[in-house]
Amino acid sequence: MSALDASASVTHTRRPSFGFWRRSYAMVVKEFIQLRRDRVSFAMIVMIPVMQLLLFGYAINTTPHNLPAAVLLQEDTDLGRSILKALQNTAYFRFVREVHTVEEFDNLLLSGKVLFGVEIPRGFERAVRRGDHPALLVAADATDPIAASSALSSLSVVVQTALQHDLFAGDPPSLPFEIRAHARYNPAASSRLNIVPGLVGTILTMTMLIFTALSVTREIERGTMESLLSMPIKPVEVMFGKIIPYVMVGFLQAAMILGIGIFLFGVPVFGSLWLLALLSTLFITANLAIGYTFSTLAQNQLQAMQLSIMFFLPSILLSGFMFPFLGMPVWAQYVGECLPLTHYLRIVRAIMLKGSTLQNLQYDALALVGLTLFAMTVAVTRFRRTLD
Amino acid sequence: MNGAPSNAIAIDVKGLTKTFGGREVVHDLSMQVKRGSIYGFLGPNGSGKTTTIRMLCGLLTPDSGEGTCLGYDIRRDAEKIKLKVGYMTQRFSLYQDLSVRENLEFVARLYGVPNARTAARDMIKRLGLSGREEQLAGELSGGWKQRLALGACTLPNPELLLLDEPTAGVDPKARRDFWNEIHALAADGLTVLVSTHYMDEAERCHEIAYIAYGHLLAHGTVEQVIAHSALTTFTVTGDDLQHLGEKLQGQPGVDMVAPFGTSLHVSGRDKAALEATIAPWRDRDGLKWQVSAPSLEDVFIELMNRSKDNFQ
Numbered sequence: 001m002s003a004l005d006a007s008a009s010v011t012h013t014r015r016p017s018f019g020f021w022r023r024s025y026a027m028v029v030k031e032f033i034q035l036r037r038d039r040v041s042f043a044m045i046v047m048i049p050v051m052q053l054l055l056f057g058y059a060i061n062t063t064p065h066n067l068p069a070a071v072l073l074q075e076d077t078d079l080g081r082s083i084l085k086a087l088q089n090t091a092y093f094r095f096v097r098e099v100h101t102v103e104e105f106d107n108l109l110l111s112g113k114v115l116f117g118v119e120i121p122r123g124f125e126r127a128v129r130r131g132d133h134p135a136l137l138v139a140a141d142a143t144d145p146i147a148a149s150s151a152l153s154s155l156s157v158v159v160q161t162a163l164q165h166d167l168f169a170g171d172p173p174s175l176p177f178e179i180r181a182h183a184r185y186n187p188a189a190s191s192r193l194n195i196v197p198g199l200v201g202t203i204l205t206m207t208m209l210i211f212t213a214l215s216v217t218r219e220i221e222r223g224t225m226e227s228l229l230s231m232p233i234k235p236v237e238v239m240f241g242k243i244i245p246y247v248m249v250g251f252l253q254a255a256m257i258l259g260i261g262i263f264l265f266g267v268p269v270f271g272s273l274w275l276l277a278l279l280s281t282l283f284i285t286a287n288l289a290i291g292y293t294f295s296t297l298a299q300n301q302l303q304a305m306q307l308s309i310m311f312f313l314p315s316i317l318l319s320g321f322m323f324p325f326l327g328m329p330v331w332a333q334y335v336g337e338c339l340p341l342t343h344y345l346r347i348v349r350a351i352m353l354k355g356s357t358l359q360n361l362q363y364d365a366l367a368l369v370g371l372t373l374f375a376m377t378v379a380v381t382r383f384r385r386t387l388d
Numbered sequence: 389m390n391g392a393p394s395n396a397i398a399i400d401v402k403g404l405t406k407t408f409g410g411r412e413v414v415h416d417l418s419m420q421v422k423r424g425s426i427y428g429f430l431g432p433n434g435s436g437k438t439t440t441i442r443m444l445c446g447l448l449t450p451d452s453g454e455g456t457c458l459g460y461d462i463r464r465d466a467e468k469i470k471l472k473v474g475y476m477t478q479r480f481s482l483y484q485d486l487s488v489r490e491n492l493e494f495v496a497r498l499y500g501v502p503n504a505r506t507a508a509r510d511m512i513k514r515l516g517l518s519g520r521e522e523q524l525a526g527e528l529s530g531g532w533k534q535r536l537a538l539g540a541c542t543l544p545n546p547e548l549l550l551l552d553e554p555t556a557g558v559d560p561k562a563r564r565d566f567w568n569e570i571h572a573l574a575a576d577g578l579t580v581l582v583s584t585h586y587m588d589e590a591e592r593c594h595e596i597a598y599i600a601y602g603h604l605l606a607h608g609t610v611e612q613v614i615a616h617s618a619l620t621t622f623t624v625t626g627d628d629l630q631h632l633g634e635k636l637q638g639q640p641g642v643d644m645v646a647p648f649g650t651s652l653h654v655s656g657r658d659k660a661a662l663e664a665t666i667a668p669w670r671d672r673d674g675l676k677w678q679v680s681a682p683s684l685e686d687v688f689i690e691l692m693n694r695s696k697d698n699f700q
Contacts, residue, residue: 222484223477223479223480223481224481224482224483225481226447226477226479226481227475227477227481227482227540228481229447230445230446230447230470230473230475230477231470231495231498231499232467232470232471232498232499233498234467385466386446386447386448386449386466387442387447387448388448388449
């Protein structure tokens with residue numbers, strides 16, 4: 001009886017500190033229950049760190065390998081072949097093309113199909129034999145200075161070592177020719193020239209995704225979806241209605257970032273501004289379409305945000321923004337090809353720094369169109385026309 | 389069939405069934421609503437009223453059953469139905485962050501009403517919302533929100549209005565104005581299906597249907613529903629009715645005991661059994677017994693109690 005009295009008096013006096021814990025505890029229990037019911041959020045708690053760790057751990061390699069290279073052979077000699085073999089053996093290069101005119105050579109670099117070009121000039125072998133110390137030209141696409149510089153810096157040493165075992169065994173340790181490296185498009189290897197155009201794409205990805213990712217779930221959460229669905233509007237119309245205003249917003253944002261890049265950071269624009277505007281609009285649309293797709297897949301705004309983050313992380317890590325794209329393992333490159341940012345980074349860097357034309361960039365432009373259409377198709381088919 | 393219905397029936401559905409997560413919310417529901425009539429849809433919470441309304445306007449697909457709404461097939465022609473039906477949701481579902489005018493213009497444009505601005509302006513005048521057109525919908529009081537919602541669903545000149553508990557949480561004056569408006573609309577030839585909890589509203593309908601636990605239990609005019617119930621009701625006035633009520637509850641023949649202010653309604657379907665049970669009390673001093681017609685509420689509560697036994 002006395003024990004009962006004691007416990008009764010405790011509840012009646014309601015000491016403030018006890019009340020604090022009781023109420024906090026009630027809140028904690030409620031939050032846990034809600035978290036457990038929200039399966040998607042629960043999955044994200046596991047997925048986001050695991051994905052980030054795996055991406056950072058495996059995909060990222062700041063010393064790139066197997067960078068695609070082209071060779072411009074102006075003579076076909078044993079020495080030339082040996083040099084190429086030596087270059088290939090460094091594992092930095094992977095010769096994917098052999099071209100015969102300077103024009104082809106330049107186009108490959110402009111379109112970004114290769115990052116390096118090695119030119120063996122006419123009469124090279126004879127000049128070496130004569131001791132004329134001719135030049136072997138190595139052109140590098142330095143729009144990504146990290147990828148270019150590590151390959152270039154080790155070039156002469158590696159070639160020299162390789163050739164010593166091969167042709168010039170026993171000769172004095174200096175090369176009988178000169179390797180003339182030419183960092184194209186970004187001769188000062190300024191990382192700013194690489195990062196600022198990249199930021200245009202990264203910032204746009206982040207803002208555009210979130211604009212539309214919340215759009216459908218917001219209607220559902222606020223209850224407006226019920227009356228919207230009872231009105232004669234089609235899923236495609238809802239989608240365009242939600243995307244188009246933000247295309248304009250995104251366009252303004254892109255113009256602002258580019259303006260700051262050009263005037264404050266002195267990033268040049270060698271290519272056509274019109275082309276840049278056109279392809280930027282395409283990229284903005286692609287991101288908005290993807291964000292909208294997330295909105296039709298998610299059940300609430302939190303899930304939509306989490307899906308956006310899940311998409312944004314690999315976009316930053318695997319697109320070539322943070323780390324050289326071609327230095328990533330092949331699987332990561334395949335993932336990267338599915339991200340609009342990858343294609344836009346190539347486009348924006350190529351137009352600004354290399355002056356590339358639409359013809360050079362048609363693959364990436366078409367990829368953006370493809371990704372946009374894919375996202376829109378998923379969104380329209382996934383859009384729930386009823387409340388079932 | 390070019391979709392121009394010549395008959396006098398606006399809604400004609402048979403055997404509608406809908407299940408959510410293994411629970412049958414609407415069971416084998418059939419109903420007919422005449423054009424130009426006000427059809428009241430009554431029933432307790434969770435009885436399947438909202439689900440039925442949503443199936444009628446294409447927001448939900450019935451698991452089985454079929455029928456037409458304004459002559460269009462409810463399964464195949466949802467898009468056509470949407471053009472001619474105004475649906476007022478139970479919860480305010482216009483855009484809270486748009487103004488009154490912007491909401492109405494949005495609706496007018498979606499339905500392709502010619503000259504959306506003028507149409508919205510006319511509707512604002514008609515709703516008596518002049519002076520509030522630039523106010524955000526979310527800032528309106530309950531009664532005004534309800535008027536705006538009604539305005540939004542009548543703006544495209546629909547042939548059928550589906551109103552899901554339109555007067556919940558609205559004061560009596562606003563409710564009366566609302567019903568006057570509905571009668572005016574029906575007089576213009578509009579068909580109105582309205583769900584409600586209020587008995588006085590049920591009595592304002594041309595026809596009513598009572599639905600509980602997904603089953604349509606009664607339908608017809610108010611008089612028909614009351615007559616059909618075959619319920620005998622005694623109204624008792626006097627002292628200590630609380631005590632009397634407790635005594636009578638559950639006795640043979642007594643299906644329902646409900647206090648109404650200073651009186652007590654005692655009802656039963658089996659008149660003889662009811663009279664036998666109350667016989668000892670009828671001559672008590674201070675109690676006055678009177679046979680009366682059951683009210684609609686008596687009928688509904690009795691229907692609900694009975695259906696609870698059958699379906700729950």
